Amino acid sequence: MEHQMKNLLKYFVTRTLLAIPMIFILLSLVFVILRVMPGDPVVSMLGAHAPPEVIEQKRVELGLNKPLIAQYFSYLGQLARFDLGDSMIFHQKVSQPILDKLPATLELTLTGMLFVLAIGVPLGAYAANKRRTGRDFGIRLYGNIVYCIPVFWMGLMLQLIFGIWLGWFPIAGRTGSRIFVSTFEKTGFYIIDTLLAGNIHAFIDVLYHLFLPAITLGIVLSGIFVRLTRANMLDVLRSDYVLAARARGIPEGRVVYRHALKNAFIPILTMMGLQFALLLAGAILTETTFSWPGMGRLLLERIYLRDYPTIQGVIVVFALFVTAVSLIVDLAYAIIDPRVKY
Amino acid sequence: MSTRVSLSPAGAIGKIFRSFSEAGRKYGVEWWILIAGIVIILAVAYIAFFPQTLAPYDPLDQNAGPQLGAPSASHPMGTDNLSRDVLSRTLYGSRTILGVAFAAALVSSLIGIPLGLLSGFVGGVLDRVISLIMDSLYSFPGLILAIAFAAMLGPGVVNITLAVAVIYIPTYFRLVRGQTLSVKEEVYVEAARALGARRPAIMWRYIFPNVIASVVVVFSLNIADAIMTEAALSYIGLGLPAGIPDWGMDIAMGKKFLPSGAWWMITFPGLMIVILALGFTMLGEGLAEILNPRLLER
Numbered sequence: 077m078e079h080q081m082k083n084l085l086k087y088f089v090t091r092t093l094l095a096i097p098m099i100f101i102l103l104s105l106v107f108v109i110l111r112v113m114p115g116d117p118v119v120s121m122l123g124a125h126a127p128p129e130v131i132e133q134k135r136v137e138l139g140l141n142k143p144l145i146a147q148y149f150s151y152l153g154q155l156a157r158f159d160l161g162d163s164m165i166f167h168q169k170v171s172q173p174i175l176d177k178l179p180a181t182l183e184l185t186l187t188g189m190l191f192v193l194a195i196g197v198p199l200g201a202y203a204a205n206k207r208r209t210g211r212d213f214g215i216r217l218y219g220n221i222v223y224c225i226p227v228f229w230m231g232l233m234l235q236l237i238f239g240i241w242l243g244w245f246p247i248a249g250r251t252g253s254r255i256f257v258s259t260f261e262k263t264g265f266y267i268i269d270t271l272l273a274g275n276i277h278a279f280i281d282v283l284y285h286l287f288l289p290a291i292t293l294g295i296v297l298s299g300i301f302v303r304l305t306r307a308n309m310l311d312v313l314r315s316d317y318v319l320a321a322r323a324r325g326i327p328e329g330r331v332v333y334r335h336a337l338k339n340a341f342i343p344i345l346t347m348m349g350l351q352f353a354l355l356l357a358g359a360i361l362t363e364t365t366f367s368w369p370g371m372g373r374l375l376l377e378r379i380y381l382r383d384y385p386t387i388q389g390v391i392v393v394f395a396l397f398v399t400a401v402s403l404i405v406d407l408a409y410a411i412i413d414p415r416v417k418y
Numbered sequence: 419m420s421t422r423v424s425l426s427p428a429g430a431i432g433k434i435f436r437s438f439s440e441a442g443r444k445y446g447v448e449w450w451i452l453i454a455g456i457v458i459i460l461a462v463a464y465i466a467f468f469p470q471t472l473a474p475y476d477p478l479d480q481n482a483g484p485q486l487g488a489p490s491a492s493h494p495m496g497t498d499n500l501s502r503d504v505l506s507r508t509l510y511g512s513r514t515i516l517g518v519a520f521a522a523a524l525v526s527s528l529i530g531i532p533l534g535l536l537s538g539f540v541g542g543v544l545d546r547v548i549s550l551i552m553d554s555l556y557s558f559p560g561l562i563l564a565i566a567f568a569a570m571l572g573p574g575v576v577n578i579t580l581a582v583a584v585i586y587i588p589t590y591f592r593l594v595r596g597q598t599l600s601v602k603e604e605v606y607v608e609a610a611r612a613l614g615a616r617r618p619a620i621m622w623r624y625i626f627p628n629v630i631a632s633v634v635v636v637f638s639l640n641i642a643d644a645i646m647t648e649a650a651l652s653y654i655g656l657g658l659p660a661g662i663p664d665w666g667m668d669i670a671m672g673k674k675f676l677p678s679g680a681w682w683m684i685t686f687p688g689l690m691i692v693i694l695a696l697g698f699t700m701l702g703e704g705l706a707e708i709l710n711p712r713l714l715e716r
Contacts, residue, residue: 101554109566213447220703224642224695226649226666229688232673236681247677350557357561361650365673375562376654379569387569394562402557 087410095403102395107151110388111144138164160389165381170389173374178393179264180250181370184293185359187286189348191294192355196301197337197344203302204309204340205332215302223299227358231292231365238288245288248367255281289366293358297351304347308340315339342413349405353398429627452704455638458697462690466512473506477663482506486680496682498668499675508686510663514652515694518575519644522582523637529583530590531633537591538598539621549595556588564647568656578657582647586640593636597629604628631709638702642695649691665691 118134119126135141139150154161160170203215222230239247250266251257257266260273267286270279312318313336321331360372367373371390378386465472474492475482480500487497495504537548555563567581601607602625610624651657652666660667665687672683 097550098554098557101551102558105555105558106566109563109570220699221692221696224646224692224699226646226653226688226691228650228653229669229684229691232669232676232684233688236676236684240677240679353557353559357559360561360565361654364654375565379565379656387566391562391566395558398557398559 084410088407091403091406091410095399099396099399102399103152103155103392104148106388106391106395107148110384110391111147111151155392160392161385163383163386165378165383165386170386173386174371174389174393176264177369177371177374180368181356181359181363181372183265183267183286184289184362184368184370185352185355187290188293188297188355188359188362189352191291192297192301192351195294196298197305197341199298200302200305201309201333201337201340204306204313207306207310212306216306219299219302219306221299222296225296226361227292227296228361228365230296231289231362234288234292235365246285247288250282250285250369251278252281252285289362289368292362292365293355297355297358300347300351300354301344304344305340308343309336312336312340342409345412346405346409349402352401352405356394356398433631448704448707451700452708455697455700455702455704458693459701462512462516462694462697465509466516469506469509469513473503473509475503475506477502477507477510478661479503479506486675486678486683488680489682495686496680498671498683499680504668504682504686507663507668508665508690511665511668511687512690512694514575514658514662514664515645515648515666515691518579518582518648519641521579522644522648523586523640525579525583526586526640527590527633527637530587531594531629533587534591534594535598535621535626535629538595539602539617539625545595548591552588552591555585556592560585561647561650564651565654565656568651573657573659575658575662578648578651581651581656582644585647586644589636589640590633593632594629597632598625601625601628635702635706635709638698638705642698642702645691645695645698 118131118138118140122131122134132141139147142150160174162168163170163173199215199218203212206212235247238244246252255278260266260269260275260278262269262272266282267279270276270282309332313332318331318336321335322328326335359370360375362368363370363372364376371393375387375390378390469477480502482501482503483493483497485497485501486499487493487501489496493503493505495508498504498507533548533552537545563585564581567584568578571577571581607620607624610620615624648657649666649669652664653670655667655670658664658667668687669684672680672687675683
């Protein structure tokens with residue numbers, strides 16, 4: 077047991093250290109895209125007709141006159157101090173709007189993930205259990221079709237049907253106009269904030285606004301999980317312990333949805349790490365469709381304003397998040413599945 | 419070179435076609451999925467190449483009908499806010515998306531495949547470095563990367579193609595590298611080496627043809643994905659200059675008129691995206707199941 081703990085610890089340390097070059101490469105990649113590629117931020121900010129001396133002054137101000145390699149190291153140095161720099165357009169730190177908007181995106185992403193799992197996993201398990209029947213085929217078809225639906229279009233169609241035609245759900249924003257966010261806002265996660273403030277009325281309003289965007293993400297990404305769950309379940313259902321469970325006369329439903337699904341879930345968990353990147357991308361599009369004030373909207377707004385430091389900051393935060401999630405998932409995997417070798 | 423066991427690219431394609439017809443008889447459903455995919459792709463390709471034979475109006479004609487007209491006999495898909503015919507715009511829009519998605523998949527495969535071959539074949543430090551870079555790129559949300567690229571490059575057909583292409587390079591790299599690693603241990607590669615074949619010849623004539631079959635599947639699935647990415651980029655306004663009929667841009671335009679009930683502006687271009695992406699997915703899935711019969715044991 078102690079030996080096992082030691083191994084686990086060793087794996088934790090190695091895996092965490094491995095994340096460092098990955099972060100480093102991602103940060104360098106962001107730098108290459110935003111600084112080395114053609115396109116001059118100062119010219120696009122001030123316009124091509126700005127006087128050369130003004131452009132030059134701005135370049136010096138932003139440190140863009142220095143050689144690229146010096147810019148690169150000052151960029152890394154800044155990030156190492158957890159400093160994302162200052163906005164080029166507004167008098168604010170880049171981190172300020174990011175911290176404001178991040179909870180909105182996370183709230184949407186995590187709720188979306190819940191819907192993805194709630195839809196995808198049972199459907200996939202059911203399809204595996206009924207493999208090569210009409211129902212299996214129907215579920216796989218559903219998985220393939222929803223995978224091919226652009227998430228922004230799905231959002232618009234749900235808005236059209238449930239927002240505009242039926243009038244059941246709001247189609248924009250996180251709260252209604254009669255909810256005063258300032259009375260409960262604390263963490264930025266409105267579900268938590270409204271509960272902490274004991275404001276049930278606002279809580280319901282928040283859920284009501286969250287429903288359509290979250291289910292949009294849930295439906296579109298459930299296709300991948302239908303497929304993953306089905307494939308993993310098929311493997312597990314052929315294993316000896318499932319045969320043994322059946323031989324002992326355990327009811328079929330229990331064998332499939334308890335014994336088998338539990339074991340099929342472990343690889344699904346690893347895939348969740350990879351799918352998180354997809355979920356974030358989906359969240360950006362869903363935010364534009366539902367006027368959801370999150371990181372995606374922030375990124376696009378600042379792209380139109382050509383506020384390069386903020387664009388860079390948002391992308392860096394996304395990169396850090398993706399790395400962190402994949403790290404956490406790998407570590408969780410090692411804890412859950414004792415067979416993982418390290 | 420009579421000892422050659424491997425197939426030339428033409429031979430590989432021939433093998434695919436032979437397994438096609440056999441599988442058609444053997445596996446009903448997968449076969450029909452494949453056929454359906456091909457039919458969809460051919461239909462949309464026809465629309466993309468000859469939109470003028472089907473479109474009742476010029477896609478840019480601002481006097482085609484009423485403003486925001488609902489679908490009617492003369493405008494089966496209605497008209498948009500600038501009185502343009504939605505059917506004609508939707509037909510012409512297939513050009514942009516199909517062209518960009520196909521070109522992007524081609525560009526990323528042309529970069530990813532040689533890199534994967536080289537990395538897997540040479541191994542060592544080179545392999546580690548390229549793999550690390552590719553894995554990092556792969557782990558990053560593709561759309562966000564494409565957004566950053568598109569934002570820096572500015573709108574334009576070539577730029578959006580490059581922005582989409584960049585994010586799929588790791589897909590080809592990983593696939594080809596993995597296959598190369600296993601193929602290079604095969605006996606016939608060993609034999610070629612023993613006969614004194616030079617390294618580039620081994621890579622190109624012995625390994626490459628045996629790797630390329632699986633690329634076909636990924637290429638098709640990749641186009642489906644690239645279609646969605648192109649649509650997303652142009653939907654958020656980062657892809658194309660105004661004036662080019664494009665499904666993503668038309669949906670973004672239609673979004674503004676959704677509250678006034680103009681459902682036709684978003685519905686039809688969106689449906690076309692789904693159908694086209696589904697066509698390429700079905701082709702890829704069908705090919706995958708037929709080329710790899712072990713999957714069918716399930």
